[in-house]
Amino acid sequence: xxxPGSGIIKGLAVTARNFLGSYVEKDxxxxxxxxxxxxxxxxxxxxxxxxxxxxxxxxxxxxxxSCKICEKECPPQxxxxxxxxxxxxxxxxxxxxxxxxxxxxxxxxxxxxxxPFESIRMDQDYELSSFDRFxxxxxxxxxxxxxxxxxxNIHPTEAAETDARLEADRKKKEAAAAAKAAAAExAAAExAAKAAVEPEVKA
Amino acid sequence: xxxxxxxxxxxxxSAGVEVLKNxxxxxxxxxxxxxxxxxxxxxxxxxxxxxxxxxxxxxxxWPARKVKEEVVHKESVEGVESEVKETVEREIPGxxxxxxxxxxxxxxxxxxxxxxxxxxxxxxxxxxSLTPVWKSAxxxxxxAFDLFxxxxxxxxxxxxxxxxxxxxxxxMRKDYVPPDDFEYEPTPHDAILAKVKARTxxx
Amino acid sequence: MSTSANTATISxxxxxVPPVCGAxxxxxxxxxTGGTPVLPERNQTIDVSLGPQHxxxxxxxxxxxTLDGETVTKLQPVFGxxxxxxxxxxxxxxxxxxxxxxxxxxxICPLTNNWAYALAVEKLAGIExxxxxEYIRVITAELTRLQNHTVFLGFILGDMGAxxxxxxxxxxxxxxxxxxxxxxxxxxxxxxxxxxxxCRCDLPAGWIQSARKLxxxxxxxxxxxxxxxxxxxxxxxRLQGIAPLTAERAINGxxxxxxxxxxxxxxxxxxxxxxxxxxxxKFRVPRGSTGDCYDRFMIRVLEARESVEILKQAIAGIPEGxxxxxxxxxxxxRPPAGEAYGRIEGPKGELGFYLISNxxxxxxxxxxxxxxxINLTLLEELSIGTKIADVMVILxxxxxxxxxxDR
Numbered sequence: 105x106x107x108p109g110s111g112i113i114k115g116l117a118v119t120a121r122n123f124l125g126s127y128v129e130k131d132x133x134x135x136x137x138x139x140x141x142x143x144x145x146x147x148x149x150x151x152x153x154x155x156x157x158x159x160x161x162x163x164x165x166x167x168x169x170s171c172k173i174c175e176k177e178c179p180p181q182x183x184x185x186x187x188x189x190x191x192x193x194x195x196x197x198x199x200x201x202x203x204x205x206x207x208x209x210x211x212x213x214x215x216x217x218x219x220p221f222e223s224i225r226m227d228q229d230y231e232l233s234s235f236d237r238f239x240x241x242x243x244x245x246x247x248x249x250x251x252x253x254x255x256x257n258i259h260p261t262e263a264a265e266t267d268a269r270l271e272a273d274r275k276k277k278e279a280a281a282a283a284k285a286a287a288a289e290x291a292a293a294e295x296a297a298k299a300a301v302e303p304e305v306k307a
Numbered sequence: 308x309x310x311x312x313x314x315x316x317x318x319x320x321s322a323g324v325e326v327l328k329n330x331x332x333x334x335x336x337x338x339x340x341x342x343x344x345x346x347x348x349x350x351x352x353x354x355x356x357x358x359x360x361x362x363x364x365x366x367x368x369w370p371a372r373k374v375k376e377e378v379v380h381k382e383s384v385e386g387v388e389s390e391v392k393e394t395v396e397r398e399i400p401g402x403x404x405x406x407x408x409x410x411x412x413x414x415x416x417x418x419x420x421x422x423x424x425x426x427x428x429x430x431x432x433x434x435x436s437l438t439p440v441w442k443s444a445x446x447x448x449x450x451a452f453d454l455f456x457x458x459x460x461x462x463x464x465x466x467x468x469x470x471x472x473x474x475x476x477x478x479m480r481k482d483y484v485p486p487d488d489f490e491y492e493p494t495p496h497d498a499i500l501a502k503v504k505a506r507t508x509x510x
Numbered sequence: 511m512s513t514s515a516n517t518a519t520i521s522x523x524x525x526x527v528p529p530v531c532g533a534x535x536x537x538x539x540x541x542x543t544g545g546t547p548v549l550p551e552r553n554q555t556i557d558v559s560l561g562p563q564h565x566x567x568x569x570x571x572x573x574x575x576t577l578d579g580e581t582v583t584k585l586q587p588v589f590g591x592x593x594x595x596x597x598x599x600x601x602x603x604x605x606x607x608x609x610x611x612x613x614x615x616x617x618i619c620p621l622t623n624n625w626a627y628a629l630a631v632e633k634l635a636g637i638e639x640x641x642x643x644e645y646i647r648v649i650t651a652e653l654t655r656l657q658n659h660t661v662f663l664g665f666i667l668g669d670m671g672a673x674x675x676x677x678x679x680x681x682x683x684x685x686x687x688x689x690x691x692x693x694x695x696x697x698x699x700x701x702x703x704x705x706x707x708x709c710r711c712d713l714p715a716g717w718i719q720s721a722r723k724l725x726x727x728x729x730x731x732x733x734x735x736x737x738x739x740x741x742x743x744x745x746x747x748r749l750q751g752i753a754p755l756t757a758e759r760a761i762n763g764x765x766x767x768x769x770x771x772x773x774x775x776x777x778x779x780x781x782x783x784x785x786x787x788x789x790x791x792k793f794r795v796p797r798g799s800t801g802d803c804y805d806r807f808m809i810r811v812l813e814a815r816e817s818v819e820i821l822k823q824a825i826a827g828i829p830e831g832x833x834x835x836x837x838x839x840x841x842x843x844r845p846p847a848g849e850a851y852g853r854i855e856g857p858k859g860e861l862g863f864y865l866i867s868n869x870x871x872x873x874x875x876x877x878x879x880x881x882x883x884i885n886l887t888l889l890e891e892l893s894i895g896t897k898i899a900d901v902m903v904i905l906x907x908x909x910x911x912x913x914x915x916d917r
Contacts, residue, residue, distance in 0.1 A: 111741030118738040119675050134682055146693035148714060177841060179607035212610035212702045217710070218841050226696065261714070331848025331867070332636025359761050363851065365864050365877035408851050408864065408879075412761050412777050418851060443764020445887050446589075454595075469590040469916060479598060 147259055150226035152206045153215055155248045162249040167223035169197040174215035174224055182208035183215065202248060206232065207241040222266045228258045308336045311356065311419060318351055319344065327422065337406070337420035342434040345423045346461075349440040352409065358419055361441035363408040366451035368480045370428065371401035401428045403457045407437060407444070425457060428480075436462035454479035555583060558898070562591050568665065569912030573889075573901070580897045585890040589883070592916035600876040605631060605843045608876060610702040615878060616914040617699055619658050621650040621691070622856045624704035629785060630852030630863035631706050635845035637838045643708035644787045645828040649721065650694070650703070651786075651854075652817040652824070656728065657687040658857035659810040659817075662909050663735055666807060669906035670748050676738060683731050686724055693717060707838030718825060725821045732814055740811070746804070753892040753904045755801035763888040766881050767859025769908055772809045773801030779855035786854075791823045803900075806907040844871050858882055858909055878917060882910040 126133040136143055153174075157165035175183040188200035215224050227250070234240040256263040308326055315324050315338075323341030340348045352358040373396050382391045407421040425432045436459035438444045448459045449468040456477035459465055467474065476483060561572035570591035576584035596615065600608040612627045613620040625647050632639060639647075664680030667673075688698040693714055695701040703710050739745055755765075760773035770777060778795040780788040796812035798805030847869040853862035859881030866875035885908050893901050 109743065111743050111746070115738045115742050118734055122675070122679065132682075134685060146689075146714070148694065148696040148711070149692055150696040173841075177604065177607065179603055179610055210610060211697065211700060213696065214607060214610065214702075329848050329850075331634050331846055331850055333633040333848075333850045335633075335850060361764060362766075362853070362860060363862050363864055363877070363879040365875070365879075367866065367875050406864070408862070412775060415777070415782050417783075420851070441764065442759075442762045443884055443887055446883055454597075467590075469593040469595075471590065478595060 145228050147261055149228050150211055150213055151230050152209055152211060152227050152232070152243070153204055153213070153224050153248070154227045154250045155202065155245070156223055156225055156252055156255050157249050158252050160251075162246075162251075165252075166198060166249065167221050168199055168202065169221055169223075170199040170202075171221070173218050173220065177214055177218045179212060179214060180208050180210055182206070199245065202245045204243045204248060205241065206243055207237070222270060225255055225259070225262075308338070308419075311352075312338065314356060315348060315351060318355065319347055322348055324348060335418055335420055337422050339422045339424065342423055342425070345421075345437065346435045346440070349407075349421070349437045352419070352421075353440055357411040357414045357416070358409040360410045360412045361407055361437070361443045362410055363406075364437075364444045364447035364451060365406045365408075366455035366457055366479065367404040367406055368428070368455055369399075369402050369404060370481050371398060373398050402426065403428055403432055403455055405434060405448070405451055405457055405459075407441075432456055433458040433460050435460050436465075438462050453477075456480065560901070562588075568905070568910055569915075571910075571912050571915065573905075575893075575898065575901065577898055580899075582893045582896055582898060582901060585893045585901065587886055587889055589916055592912045594917065596917045597876050597878065601873050604841075604871050605706075605845070605873060606840050608873065609704070610700065612878075613700040613702055614913060615880065615917060616856070616858060616861075616882065616911045618661060618911055619654045619857050620699055620701040621647075621654045621695075621703060622854060622861060624701065625651055625786075626852065626854045626856065626861040627863050628704040628706055629854060630850055630865050631845065633852045634848060634850035634865050634867055635706070635838075635843075637707045638835055639786075640708040640832050640835050641787075642712075642829055642831040643833045643835075645824055646709050646713065646833065647704065648786055648788065648791070648824045649821060649828070650691070652821045653687050653690060653721070655817045655857040656814055656821075657684045658909075659814040660684050660687075660731075660735075662810050663739065663807075665909075666903065666906040667739070667745075669902040670745065676735070679731075679735065679738070683728075690717070690721055690724065693720075705834055705838070705840055706843060708832070708834030710834075712833050718828065721821075722825050725818055725825065728818050729815065732811060732818075736811060740808070748900075748903055749804035749807055749907075750802060751800075752803040752900050753896055753907075755888065755892060757801070759888065759891070760801060763891070764884045765859070765888065766885065767855065767857070768809045768813060769806055769859065769885050771795065772798035772805040774799055779853060779860060783853075785852075788820075790827070791820045793817075793820050803903055803907040806909075810909075842871060844869060849875075853879065856881055858911070858914070859885055878914075880914045880917060882912075882914040883917075886910060886915065 122132055156167055157163075158167065159165035170185055170187040172185050172187075175181075175185050182205045184201065184203040184205070185199050186201035188196045188198045190196050211226070213226050216226055232241070252263070252267075256267075312324060312326055315322060322344040324344070325339050327337045327339050329336050338348075376395050376397055378393050378395045379390055380393065381388055383389075403425045405423045407423075409419040409421060410417065423434045425434055434457060436444070436448055438448055438459070439461060445463070446468060448457075448462055449465060451457045452459060452462075452465055453467040453470050454477055466472070470478065476486075478485075556577050558575045558577055559572060560575055562570040572588040572591070574584075574586040574588060575582055594614075596611050600611055603611075609624060609627060612623040615623050631637070660680045660683050661677075664677035667676035691701055692698045694717055695703040695710070755773045757773045757775045760770050760775060765773070774797050776795060776797055779785070780793075781795060793816045796809050796816065798809050845867045847867055849864070849866040851862055851864045853860050855861075860879065861881055862879035864875070864877035864879065865873055868874040889905065889908065892904050896904065
């Protein structure tokens with residue numbers, strides 16, 4: 105049988121160890137002094153979606169083709185897309201309006217998974233609080249578009265995979281185009297040869 | 308499943324029990340019990356077959372629906388018999404259903420699904436409560452009463468569980484129309500909401 | 511609020527006015543007469559509305575308690591303050607879009623919720639799960655169990671009035687597990703990680719090493735917690751012998767998980783159904799004897815120790831390979847018509863999903879079996895006859911999360 109009160113004393117010893125330990129052990133005092141000290145986010149960390157563009161010009165390098173799959177799949181329906189049209193009124197593969205209401209977005213990243221054009225990705229920016237509830241929490245195209253360099257910066261592994269996949273696609277397309285061109289050339293040459301033979305037959 | 312069915316038929320010959328096949332790969336068939344025998348069957352399952360644990364009670368709404376069926380019947384026109392195919396539209400009457408998922412902890416044996424159906428969805432929504440048999444059905448039957456409007460006769464305390472007392476409708480029914488009385492705010496979401504509305508109207 | 515017939519409610523003056531103040535308070539009528547105040551009769555009861563924002567109700571949950579002195583004679587839980595109707599939302603969305611909503615049921619344990627839903631869908635559509643994903647699921651689920659039981663230890667101390675140390679130590683340790691979740695899934699709590707037939711992404715480099723380090727260090731933390739708590743005389747006095755529960759009542763009341771096993775029932779879905787790859791790991795199922803609050807408290811400590819054992823084996827045995835079944839479709843997924851009930855042993859109890867498909871791209875019926883709600887079925891039975899201060903401890907020992915109770 106224990107001495108009465110020994111359990112409490114044992115517990116107090118633990119408290120004392122934690123209290124005193126917090127001065128020497130980093131493990132026992134894990135508080136980060138936030139605005140001065142920034143947390144180092146892991147690579148996979150996500151906040152809200154953004155749109156990736158290649159090159160320097162956001163509008164020209166935009167990967168989004170306005171297919172609206174993300175808009176349809178978004179569980180809380182926070183994405184809003186209007187497709188762009190040229191002067192003749194024909195639809196172009198580019199969004200005119202691309203809004204994400206981050207007061208509704210629940211950061212599930214399903215839009216990222218379903219995007220077939222590697223266009224929408226998750227950001228890591230978490231300092232988005234604002235005084236204006238109705239204006240600045242709807243991110244338009246200008247705030248959503250961020251460069252591929254930025255993407256490589258925040259998600260290096262994922263970006264490398266994406267770049268490799270896009271590069272492979274591009275090469276495949278080039279090869280296919282080259283093959284097509286070669287085939288067309290061959291066909292033209294054959295036609296020419298045939299045309300050259302024909303007059304002889306006639307003669 | 309057949310063993311359970313036979314045991315019930317031996318013990319309670321007059322009970323209306325039949326097996327409902329489940330076409331999904333898991334093949335969890337269920338027993339459909341007529342409302343008047345539900346209590347007796349439940350007590351038999353608990354006391355004699357060892358189904359001591361009622362894990363889950365869910366309401367299901369089946370609105371009346373029309374199915375098109377091809378019926379083949381023979382017709383003799385001037386002595387010549389021929390088979391005539393005819394498309395017949397048949398209406399399956401709607402009902403509400405309480406589905407009980409039972410396990411036996413004593414025998415560590417698997418799932419038995421019990422279904423009890425009401426008459427129609429409007430006027431005869433009363434089925435016997437199984438809370439006196441399995442206390443665990445208490446809150447879950449209240450929830451089915453709250454969200455589906457199934458009236459459990461013999462429930463010790465049948466009140467709304469999640470919605471408030473004054474709420475009139477049953478939100479989980481398929482034909483539920485949400486009241487148009489939510490608090491309006493100038494949200495940036497208006498365009499999105501209008502779009503969603505247009506889409507649901509079109510569908 | 512009306513009181514039931516079996517509690518003899520006698521209001522001041524006996525006029526049938528609902529009692530509003532405690533026994534012994536003099537009514538204005540008595541003061542006016544100037545004589546000595548007439549004390550009300552001894553068996554007066556008092557109705558207390560506990561919550562919905564009481565710190566020990568673990569969220570927005572209310573109890574209408576009828577007290578005779580300090581003793582509880584009646585207790586009615588009031589739910590629905592956090593009701594979002596996840597079932598309705600899921601029935602209006604695609605099968606995949608229901609996954610992030612499962613995170614928000616029991617937000618302490620997102621990964622086990624993901625698993626339960628994925629398991630039910632896999633049963634419904636007959637999808638095989640990639641082997642590596644099965645191991646990742648076991649590892650993440652057991653880490654979830656560890657962190658749930660860790661914060662349980664902190665919260666129940668809070669319910670007993672010991673705010674501070676124990677909760678902070680628990681949160682410190684939980685934060686390490688959440689860091690692991692963040693580096694794997696991208697979010698600390700709203701993970702949205704499991705997919706039909708596997709998981710969303712593979713483990714990042716070095717994750718297994720950090721997980722191993724955490725798991726190896728975890729028993730030391732449990733030892734520290736036990737030194738702090740389990741021998742403490744005040745804690746023993748507050749927990750031992752409070753609200754015992756027999757095995758029969760626990761089974762009939764539908765209790766599951768640690769609460770069921772605390773009453774001495776040897777029933778763990780990981781053992782009974784062997785879902786996932788749990789049959790490959792050796793672990794024991796701890797059981798209580800009397801089912802009192804102390805058993806419900808201790809069983810979590812013991813379960814956490816067993817989880818550490820499972821984690822060690824799973825981390826050592828994780829195979830290489832794909833993490834998702836390539837045949838399983840996520841977007842535009844249409845399971846065959848039919849229904850399935852899938853359940854797992856969640857940290858709080860049996861978490862089940864009952865799904866009916868009519869072959870379309872959205873669930874026809876999406877039912878969640880919430881262990882937190884069903885474990886509260888016997889709250890009144892457990893509380894009657896105890897003191898009002900014990901109700902907090904009983905509620906704490908059941909371990910609920912209101913996100914799951916109200917859904």
